[in-house]
Amino acid sequence: MIELKSLTKVYPGGVKALDALDLEIRDGEFFALLGPSGCGKTTLLRTIAGLETATSGQVVIGSKDVTHVQPGARDVAMVFQDYALFPHMDVTDNISYPLRIKKVAKPARTAKAAEVGARLGLEGLMDRRPGQLSGGQQQRVALARVMATQAQAFLFDEPLSNLDARLRLEARTFLKKLQRELGVTTVFVTHDQAEALAMADRMAVMEAGHIRQIGTPAEVFQRPANTFVAGFIGSTPMNLLDGTVRGETLEVAGCKVPAPAAGLRDGEKIVYGVRPEYVTYSVEPVDGSIAGKVVLSESLGASHLVTLEAAGETVQVIVPEGDEPALGDEGYAVPRTDRALIYRDGELV
Numbered sequence: 001m002i003e004l005k006s007l008t009k010v011y012p013g014g015v016k017a018l019d020a021l022d023l024e025i026r027d028g029e030f031f032a033l034l035g036p037s038g039c040g041k042t043t044l045l046r047t048i049a050g051l052e053t054a055t056s057g058q059v060v061i062g063s064k065d066v067t068h069v070q071p072g073a074r075d076v077a078m079v080f081q082d083y084a085l086f087p088h089m090d091v092t093d094n095i096s097y098p099l100r101i102k103k104v105a106k107p108a109r110t111a112k113a114a115e116v117g118a119r120l121g122l123e124g125l126m127d128r129r130p131g132q133l134s135g136g137q138q139q140r141v142a143l144a145r146v147m148a149t150q151a152q153a154f155l156f157d158e159p160l161s162n163l164d165a166r167l168r169l170e171a172r173t174f175l176k177k178l179q180r181e182l183g184v185t186t187v188f189v190t191h192d193q194a195e196a197l198a199m200a201d202r203m204a205v206m207e208a209g210h211i212r213q214i215g216t217p218a219e220v221f222q223r224p225a226n227t228f229v230a231g232f233i234g235s236t237p238m239n240l241l242d243g244t245v246r247g248e249t250l251e252v253a254g255c256k257v258p259a260p261a262a263g264l265r266d267g268e269k270i271v272y273g274v275r276p277e278y279v280t281y282s283v284e285p286v287d288g289s290i291a292g293k294v295v296l297s298e299s300l301g302a303s304h305l306v307t308l309e310a311a312g313e314t315v316q317v318i319v320p321e322g323d324e325p326a327l328g329d330e331g332y333a334v335p336r337t338d339r340a341l342i343y344r345d346g347e348l349v
């Protein structure tokens with residue numbers, strides 16, 4: 001288990017990269033730290049590893065307070081964004097390097113490197129140097145090096161960022177499977193929401209040194225806690241439309257839609273959120289729909305992302321391929337009320 005208590009990191013020069021952050025990562029969990037560039041993900045990971053010192057607050061690993069413990073004595077192993085392999089060493093020596101530091105004898109080191117290397121499909125490449133390997137193979141060497149250490153926790157900083165789109169997809173599945181098998185608590189940093197949703201058991205969404213939501217991928221996707229998370233998660237961002245409460249209904253983009261939540265005050269201003277995946281397109285007016293004009297249609301392969309302009313608001317809808325309307329058509333966006341959300345002052349009601 002990794003526990004962060006009121007963790008704050010202020011860099012020399014005054015940048016507050018982490019602001020009184022609380023987080024509990026459970027034993028054996030595959031946990032993602034997700035957020036836009038500069039939000040503090042890498043700083044958080046490095047502070048867990050001990051490569052950065054906390055300005056205040058605590059880092060607890062297992063049941064031990066390691067806030068002031070040297071990185072080497074924290075029993076965590078980190079994979080860096082650039083893999084940080086030694087170019088002059090072959091794969092065996094790269095994988096077994098941490099064991100050499102721990103003064104493990106050479107035959108035992110070599111045997112361990114061979115065992116872990118085989119597990120990651122590196123047999124036959126053990127005598128090569130990093131420069132003679134593909135990106136995906138280098139990534140596996142970096143993972144093998146971490147696995148060989150048998151640490152209590154693994155920390156990955158954007159482990160898939162150097163791979164091309166295809167390899168990334170393969171590596172996702174592979175990493176997740178591997179983590180399951182090993183059952184070692186793993187924290188990984190990514191700025192790619194799809195990657196976090198696909199791989200993590202739970203995730204934290206960060207913004208400017210704060211955690212804005214912690215939850216399973218399903219929770220974060222279905223019920224974003226605030227408009228920041230709503231806009232950040234999802235391959236197409238959630239529709240976030242200004243609305244006014246009118247009794248039992250809402251006035252959104254000049255139309256009346258059913259209110260998806262109770263306890264709203266008549267006349268109050270809210271934000272109505274619904275994912276394009278949960279909005280259908282209709283050529284005929286339907287109760288509770290939003291009338292608009294088609295201004296854009298983008299192919300997503302098997303479906304189209306259709307953008308409607310409705311009384312100064314933009315509404316996006318996913319339409320099955322073949323059913324997409326023509327540009328300039330007048331049509332109706334029909335949101336699923338059971339999937340719609342209300343935000344008051346940016347927070348989920």
Ligand SMILES: Nc1ncnc2c1ncn2[C@@H]1O[C@H](COP(=O)(O)OP(=O)(O)OP(=O)(O)O)[C@@H](O)[C@H]1O
Nearest residue numbers: 011013015017036037038039040041042043044191
């Ligand atoms: N060594 C440093 N000295 C001063 N400021 C730093 C240092 N390292 C990072 N920062 C600042 O701290 C903030 C958080 O940086 P961090 O690298 O943790 O973000 P990140 O979320 O990992 O971003 P990215 O996805 O771009 O890697 C940023 O404003 C960054 O400029």
